Amino acid sequence: MIAPSRRSEHLLTLTLVSAAGVALLAAGTTWVASEQERTAERVAHSNEVLTHVSSTRTWVAEIQNAYRGFALTGSEHFLRSPGDPVEGLHAEVATLKELTADNPEQQSRLRDLDAALQPFVATGQQIVAARRSDGLEAAQAIIGGETRSSQVTRLGEVLDALDGDERRLLASRGDAHRTRLYGFWWVLALLVAAVATTLHILYGLARRGQAEQKTFLESEQRFHILARSVVDYAIFLLDREGHVVSWSAGAEKITGYSAKAILGRHFSVFYPSEDVESGKPARELKTAAAQGRVEEEGWRLRADGTRYCSNVVITALRDEAGELTGFGKVTRDLTERKVAEKRLLDEVEERRTIEGRLRELNDNLERLVSERTAELTAANVRITSARQETQALTLRLIAAQEDERRRLSRELHDGIGGALTLIRLQLASALRSDVKRAERIEECVRTLDGAVKQLRSVARNLRPAVLDDLGLADALQALLEQQAEAAGWTSEFKCDGIPSRLSTDVETMCYRICQEALSNAARHARARNIDVALQRDGGQVELVIADDGNGFDYASLQTPAAKQKHFGLVSMKERATLAGGTFDVRTVPGRGTRIRVCFPLPA
């Protein structure tokens, strides 16, 4: 459909074209009339020239007849009837000169005529003079002579040429006139055709314009009815700058503005202040103008200042020429939907949180179960290996017990048994001889003393009496001094902050560990100095045995094979562990050995 402004432009153009056509038509007609008139004048002029040429010819014939008549009759009457023909001839020639003053060609012809007339007239006068003086024959001789005849022929030629030129001019003027006239008629025909076509188009446009106008008005009406009846959407129009130019019931329902209150106001009143400050309304119009339309969801303001969530579509409106005429705006209130969506989202979020928590709990539970399982498995492994170790220890204890029994049996048999046998033999020998009895009894006493000493040593080894009598500190000091003396070490014993008595188990363990450590130092260390310290370390009692001997590689002794072979360090650790304590060896080859055991003190 052609927009009204566009259509009126077409109409104006076509009207101007038609007016120009009519004006041209009028001008053309005037021109043709004047051309006709000018051509008629020229034709009349040429005819006049031809008439005078013909008259000139007549005058020449008249003169010729006058001279002939005079020559025949001698009557002067011929020379003056009705007047002097020579004057008449000159008058005609003068008229011709006047008539052809603007034609150089004819002027030249007339000069030829003058030149031809001169001898003609002069010869005439000779004829008259010869008739008067010499009679008819002399005059007739001149008239019938060669000269006169050539003069007359020449005059005829010049007049023919004049006549011919004028006739050609007349013909050429007629041709030019016809050509112009034909051209004019063509132009006129074209003009008439153009004007007719233009009028036809104008008529068509006017008809179409009316039809389109009708359709446009109908569609406008339909649109307004639709816009008025839709109440769930705010449908309205903005001008190019964004001012509201139409309003609908839906728009009033959603925004709360009446048509009277909003028409003519800028549509940015619907936007919250932060959007207006950031230039959002203008930006949306710009985008709609550039891309055809813009759609957006966001918060808008009602007339009472409350906010509502809306879906907005702004469409750029253009005429047929693509010129932006304004914007159509359709707004939908999404607040209820948004609230429902938010509720749903909150529920989903809540469910997700609960699920997450459940998953977390589940994961924790699974982790705990797997940790506990791993712990139980490890504990099981530890129990199994402890059981195996205990079994091995029991076996080793049994073996050690057997060794100890064997040693005791050997010591009792070889030592005390032997001593008692010797004492029996000495006593029997003393009974049999009186001589040297006292000496023998003395020997018996010495042997008995040795046996008692051996017995005490065995007894001390089995359970050191000093431990029961004096307590751990003194027992350890006695043990150290005894061993140091035997091995030739220097030694120091330190005791600090220890209660006078500890539990029997702890005292026994400490004593046995110290016994084994000192025994190792004596056997393997090549030490010069041994220090033993028994002291309190927080809530526990600490026993440290340190030598300055050659040390050893403790890690290499941790293999099962080595443990089977070397029992001292293993048994020290087991004793400490059994009594609820800890055992620790620090030794570097070449830099001495430090053994530390700790037992918790009773609370």
Ligand SMILES: Nc1ncnc2c1ncn2[C@@H]1O[C@H](COP(=O)(O)OP(=O)(O)O)[C@@H](O)[C@H]1O
């Ligand atoms: N104080 C020490 N100084 C140097 N070497 C030692 C010391 N104590 C133990 N060892 C080394 O550790 C090994 C293991 O000792 P132990 O378990 O008591 O078994 P055993 O004394 O029967 O060899 C010894 O053979 C010795 O090589």
Ligand SMILES: [Mg+2]
């Ligand atoms: Mg040992």
